[in-house]
Amino acid sequence: MTELMLKYFRKKQQEVQTEKIYDTQCPFCSMQCKMQLIEQSIVSRKQYKTVGIDNPTTHGRVCVKGLNAYQHAFHKERLKYPMLKVNGEFVRITWEQALEQIKDQFTRIQDEDGLNALAVYGSASITNEEAYLLGKFARVALKTKYIDYNGRLCMSAAASAASQTFGMDRGLTNSLAEIPYTRCIILAGTNIAECQPTIMPYFEKAKENGAFIIAIDPRETSTTKLADLHLKVKPGTDAALANGLLKVIIEENYMDEQFIQERANGFDEVAEYVRSIKLAEIEEITGVSINQIRKAAITFGKEETGMIFTARGVEQQTDGAAAVRNFLNILVATGKLGKLHCGFGAITGQGNGQGAREHGQKADQLPGYRLIENEAHRTQIANVWGIHPEDLPGKGVSAYEMMEKIDEREITGMFLMCSNPVVSNPNAHFVKNALKKLKFLVAVDLFISETAKLADLILPTSSYLEDAGTMTNVEGRVTLREASCPCPGEVKHDWQIIVEIARVMGKEKYFSFSSAEEIFNELRLASRGGIADYYGITYERLRKEGGILWPCPELDHKGTTRLFETSFAHPDGKAVMVVVPNKSVVPKEEVCSEYPLYLTTGRVMSHYLTGVQTRRSPALAARNIESYMEIHPTTARKYQIVDHSLVKIESRRGSIIVRSKYTEEIRPDTIFVPFHWADSQNVNNLVGEELDPVCRMPGFKLSAVKVKPVNDVNI
Template sequence: MTVEELAAPVAGQRRGEYTVQGVPNEASQGRLCVKGMNAHQHALSGQRLMHPLIRRNGELEPCSWEEAIQTIAERFQDLRDLYGADTVGVYGGGSLTNETAYLLGKFARVALGTKYIDYNGRFCMSAAASAGSKVLGMDRGLTFRLSDIPKAGCIVLAGTNIAECQPTLLPYFNQAKENGAFIIVIDPRKTATAAIADLHLQVKPGMDALLADTMLKVIMDAGLIDPHFIGERTHGYEQMIQGLADLQLEQAAQACGVDLALICQAAMAYGEAETGMIMTARGVEQQTDGHMAVRHFLNLVLATGKIGREGCGYGAITGQGNGQGGREHGQKADQLPGYRSIENEADRAYVASVWGVDPASLPGKGVSAYEMMEKVHDQEIRALLVMGSNPVVSNPNVRLVEEGLRKLDFLIVADMFLSETARMADLVLPVTSYMENEGTLTNLEGRVLLREQGRPAPGETLDDWDILCRIAAQLGKASYFKYDTAEDIFNELRVASRGGVADYYGITYERLRNEKGVYWPCSALEDQGEGLLFGERFAHPDGKAAFTFESSPGWNDISSEFPLILTNGRVLPHYLTGVQTHRSPALAARELENFVELHPATAARYRIHDGEWVEIQSTYGSFTVRSRIKDSIREDTLFVPMHWGGIQNVNRATRPELDPFCRMPGFKTAAVTIRPLRLAR
């Protein structure tokens, strides 16, 4: 029986009818976006994988779980015997529950003994996470509560299109606007979020750090800094001033592609406001200087003292379903649970004591997600377990990734559907959906939430964590992975995180059921957790935040051969690489195929008509999409969504350079050219 036959609906069978209703909670207040309202469609899709699939004679066909688990253990063990433990890699996802993310890190280090583990959140939050840790001593999406947003007098939204990417949050900003807040949007496109703004700075991609510096110079020149806050609660201000001494406002504005008068207006609005917030997202962060760009925006926050009180703070707008929790408990290359460092001996010793292993047995720091793909290509990694991700679509420089995955001796993918990566696998493992598994998620404000199981698991699907436990047992590590429920894993996570930056020790399933969410850090059962951070001190040992005085190089690699800037992002109906949302008829119908958004003047220059197929090419490769001509984008910029694979995959042309601090790829800036695809007459 083929995969298609297994997924086909039964002829004549009436499909069930469902009513979707949001569950009230403190964050979303019961609101659902279009993706949430239709998520049940992919969970109930006839294309769901219901049985393990193994490749025989070049084709994927059904097999038993016993055969699948035994095959994994045997192949892993054979490759480890030949090439060492690090020949096996583990690639996770930012939408996994906290329990699975935690267990994936433990599985890699205890069951496999490999240092090679990372996850697709590297492409999402790593720049903001590393910048927050460096400047504030802690990474948490928001330093304030969502309910504080309406109290802000000025809000700067840099590189974030909340109206389409996080629409359930938009009412907070509408309420702030009703209360008189001045909203500034920084984006190369006039997005739906820019439409609600009082001021839109249409910055040139790659120049965000310089724009932040220019705003800060205006604020300093106007005397709108907070000397008391700077003196009492920060260090590095004098060095930062020296770094800005030679900044020429007119030249900087020209490099940013924004009129200086508009930059001054934005700076004065933020500087003069009694309360204010700055929020960044992927537009600022998915760049090869994303780490530094975020730190330069944080300079604005610190210089004006707008943090640690109601209506103030910095926020990184999280994208994936568990974008915050997924990066806290060990599926990052350099991390142990509780946001501990794998290179810190005390951290290693503590977590090893919780796991019951010798600290010396824990492997060291691995590499980032894209660097793992490079090691796959070089055959340093010869087997790969992918869980909750689709790297053949989501990575930059996709041609190298495709070539590397084909070289693998053994590829296992755990997914709900036969994704582009799963189609290349030797073994595909069917997993439960959000409706069928239980576990915790942590939202962007650091509030831990419990998602209860809503219906039984269909077919032979298993929870991600259950699959990991079965593999570990087959590898002879069963004693380290004895869990009967997700709550058992969470209780171990609580202990493993205790005393760490992301301390969950005081949070229990019982509390989450009763209180409908608890903020971390929460070190004891009687603690309420901290929603508003840094009221009295920052998370560094000295209690102070650090100004950034290092300059940021920016980006400007366009040439006569590749004169345009390619940037990418999201659209309202789709999510990540579309593995799930493309299986939802209601969502797929809204955007059936990928497109490139380009300015009318650019279209005229390249003789491109609206709606026709075009090819976009960089030095790394090319892809093909339809054109969509709009005057809402800069003339030097092309925008392409990230939700499609194959020949429509924007990452066929993105570049492989990485941020030196956080290893974030430069998704938002690639030098390209464009041409129409027409039949010769």
């Protein structure tokens, strides 16, 4: 090394005055990649670098979102103080004033309109501790039955299907480590390459090892490019496609008859139904050829091992729960469950989509995946909480249905935590107008989101760098997110906010927590003996072991890597197969002369959910600065749409304006728009309010629309 180079490096070392390292986990998808943020103070400025940390799930991998997540945490628009709306403008107030406002307004609303006039809207991005505490807060501090969360719009179909088929729901029935060694994989409605990039090496390794990969998607994506066979299904017809696969498997005798006889109920009815339908009918419904259906079914059926993964493409339908159940029928019929390198995976969308639905945020659930209408479950949780079972409220309604209750003025106040329903819900114009009817809306957030703009009071919350707690990843692996970065300004953690509101509401004795670990220890007790049993998991164990797969019922239990090895979770130990009709019980929109195109929605790699965080990360926002519409060139020419031009998309609910993007990788009868943008680019303005009758999932993935170039319309 030359003397000149040595002088240069000495100078650089001297410029770095301090260096701090913060251990954390990515705040975005369900892979929950462990990371370190390195902060260097150089002269008068700070610079940051993110590096991955080795862990059982992602082995140090981090995607572009995780690498740049710190940018939103340090953004200048970050909320740092409570903000009260006065004469239409937000003004800074003290925490004491904010808490007094909440106490006065919540008390007034419940005095005037009843206990259930208050609603709580939660999130699948908060920690297990905060999800647990929010459910307890709604039912003990507020005594309201109305609580649900944004995970209803993400994981409810897969969760319902797994619970009904298996008797329990965990993201993966086995661990990610088994994927590389399975022989056939079906990826149904999942674009993991863009949504969960750090999971891709598992599938790439499987491909290297000779696995046959089948992708089901209306679009060609980075994920379908990995596949050996791409079934370019018509949007909304996944349940029918699964029936076609089942028909071939059964009629060509690729079932596992011993497995069916010993471990399944309902097979005969399913077999009778699929034998009664014709593959030509399935071809017409789905747009997938008979040859492709047969090839997919025979390949999956004949291989000794196989796995099926579903995500929003299948699940965000008005028959999403049924469609997933039909893919589970395939697994049961072929006996590919509870065995090495065989199983089901619901690719969770949000960071804590798994844990957030296990411990009490859903309208019908109590901690440990217990049911609020089950008397034994109510008694057990009431005992943990120190209340009488009869004091627990009953079952509420789903997230979107709470918006309908607001519109009907049955709900007149809301506590909203870390969610943005004005953008994320279907029929978004309706949701926005409904929220304006509330007497009092409290929003807890990092930023003034599109929904927080409507609030009467906004409370500043901590980011992933500041808020420690446990998260449960896509596998069902509980991990501990360390967080040592100080909170800016007067920011508080979600759990601290809940505790302080409970205190001013006179419920302090039920919420006397001083740390996230204290809350987790109560969660452990509340979950004990439940389906999602965390009792054997402690912070100490998580620090030593890097993560534990639930159920983990005792302190010396290693966690459960593979579910259903000997029995399913139903009382008789058997899985339940069910007939799934080709068409949804809730009628889906059909294209017509006025609305001739199918609209489907989804994600892009650089953004997350409603974009509140990622649109404030310059490195991510620069990759996709605006929304867009993917359209086949043939279709575009038919409607006089020029590539990269502004286009108006209109459904029966409303319209948006986005920029066109030609691609031959989408079906000519379908357009695609991502859902990360708001206002005039909010694609959920176009989505209908119809809900799945089982899980209350909206039909985000299918709307009938028409398109026009903007120069032909008034905007």
